[in-house]
Amino acid sequence: MAAPCVSCCALLSYRLFFRGKVNLAPRQVLWKAAAAELPTVSGSQISRLRHTTVLTTKKNVAALRRETYTVDFIKKQIDEFNIGKRHLANMMGEDPETFTQEDIDRAIAYLFPSGLFEKRARPIMKHPEQIFPKQKAIQWGEDGRPFHFLFYTGKQSYYSLMHDAYGKLLNLEKHKNELQAKGLFSEEAKTKDLIGSRWLIKEELEEMLVEKLSDQDYEQFIRLLERLLTLQCGAAEEEFLQSFRRSVTIQSKKQLIEPVRYDKQGMAFSTSEGKRKSAKAEAVVYEHGSGRIKVNGIDYLLYFPVTQDREQLMFPFHFLDRLGKHDVTCTVSGGGRSAQAGAIRLAVARALCSFVTEEEVEWMRQAGLLTADPRIRERKKPGQEGARRKFTWKKR
């Protein structure tokens, strides 16, 4: 295994160089460039080295072939990672036993501050399983006979998964028939598990099975799982199904709602800010009013003579059906007329959140009233007249 090891170390170092990593002394902290985010779901396969022939050509075609890592190599990396973790904990003065991955991330960010914009290019230290892509083990023994009975289908893990799932389905149906025969069958509803989670997407399934799938394969699999859902399951089946669900975070809970304040006369009001291009606005919305709006002390009809700007101001109130019910006083600076109108609109929408139910806040978010418009003036590039406009093309 020495020769393959050496070559694969060379491969590794070459790959390291390509990925922009710097390999310090192996016992020290290793910088590893991140691959795409790999799932932490443990695969059902043991990663063993696939038997690949090592080409001995003059050109170094290492970069063109799939990278292969021996099991020993991965094990070595894991050991080094753990030792490095303990060293890092000692360095930071923390307890090595309870040093979690988040602590590692914080420590690395502290010790190696980076000004790079691309987060994936910054130094990280993660478990080798997350960094090295999972690879298939050798699937046949010394006599050339494959281990798995479905090897010759080509996609053995996929078909074995389908086989297992179908087997479970049949078992459940048999169980259900037995219960019905005995008369002990009872309907139960179980929909609560499904809200807030979604099925795996095709890419995630591929990573889990370490195999390429086609779209039809994926759809077939999802259909089978849906069928399983319709039946009553025991605990084991539930776990099996949950391993294929991912949670979906509900966005609106991240929305910050301003508290309602009360001024000297006891009137309820709420303040918030909004930005658009280079205009900044701050709006004070009073809960009870008659629909008067003052911008920088001037009536909005005089400040915005263009109807389009006034329509922008109208949008949050019209959406919530509260057209004549609030008074607004706002200050705005910077930008142009349209940017100021957009900034005030955002500020008013955010301020209105405090007078409105959670559901309506979610509707506003979906309508786009609470999102700051990220569009900014595009930079002019050299060699062109403007951001996109090129110089006049002359044929000669």
Added chain:
Amino acid sequence: MLKGMTRLTTRVHKLDPGHFLRMGTQASQSLAAPLDSQVSSESLRSISRTSEDDPAKHEERHEGQHYNLPLQEMKTIFPHGLPPRFVMQVVKTGEEIGVKTFSEACLMVRKPALELLHHLKNTNFALPAVRYVLYGEKGTGKTLSLCHIIHFCAKQNWLILHIPDAHLWVKNCQDLLQSTYNKQRFDQPLEASVWLKNFKTANERFLSQIKIQEKYVWNKRESTEKGSLLGEVVEQGITRVRNATDAVGIVLKELKRQSSLGIFHLLVAVDGVNALWGRTTLKREDKSPIAPEELALIYNLRKIVKNDWNGGAIVLTLSQTGSLFKPRKAYLPQELLGKEGFDALDPFIPILVSNYNPTEFESCIQYYLENNWLQHEKAHTEEGKKELLFLSNGNPGQLERLCAYL
């Protein structure tokens, strides 16, 4: 009551005009009872329209309602007086009704106009003419209020001296002649002749009654004798365009002199009076700017707007829309008239014309709906009305522009 007011004005004109309004309008009550919009369409029609066509009989209970202005009268009284958008609206209404002979103009009765009517009904013609100044934000209805007053005075058989827009005389004049009467001043033959024609249409019957009291020599061959009719002077001005400006000057002088005699009542109505004391965009041949007093028309107009005559009233409107070199947001008399103008107009009664209040707004929307102006399906719903109210903020001009698209 007018005596008290003229004395008060000298003391009070420095105060906030709103304050003065509250003092001066003790007679006018609060708004007419708010009219519900949940009643049937019959009564909705009665909200927005009234059958009372005579402005003399308009009272607070008609506030917010539109009254009909017959076309014939419109042509005689306002040959040039109505704002162009209003004329377009009238023509459009006529086209939509389908019969060109029957098309109507409707004016809304509003509080400032009612107030003015009240003052005018109680004018004491022995005292010097009182000046009323209508001011307000852009698009609130100053010009149309002025037209309402003019209609009233025409019905009462006053002589109407109406200058539709004084700004037209201080800008965009193609030909300026040196005045024959006074070498320092400049003539504007085109504008003067146009105005004379309109004046003739408006006041036909008076022209054959009033006699001039001086002899005027036009040039070596032509002159008008003392005792001949005013109509002849006007004819002279119209036919001989070169002398039109002088004809205008003569008309103004004679009318001023003779109204004090009590033969007729004179109403001087000037729209955009801040043009008289602003700047002009006209230049001499050597590119030096001309001051307003060097224009003969403006000079004569200033003389008649002074309150040293009696037997009538002077109603003026400030306007930022046509004004030169004034910021867009200026609407107060002090800002638009400048120090010189304010001092010249010094004792005057300011009347603020503001945006629609909710009843007036409702009435206006009803009027548009009846004439099938608003074709949008949401126009007659409550939400639609709220939207329109928000977008126009009750400003009549803005509302009209918005509804023109719907």
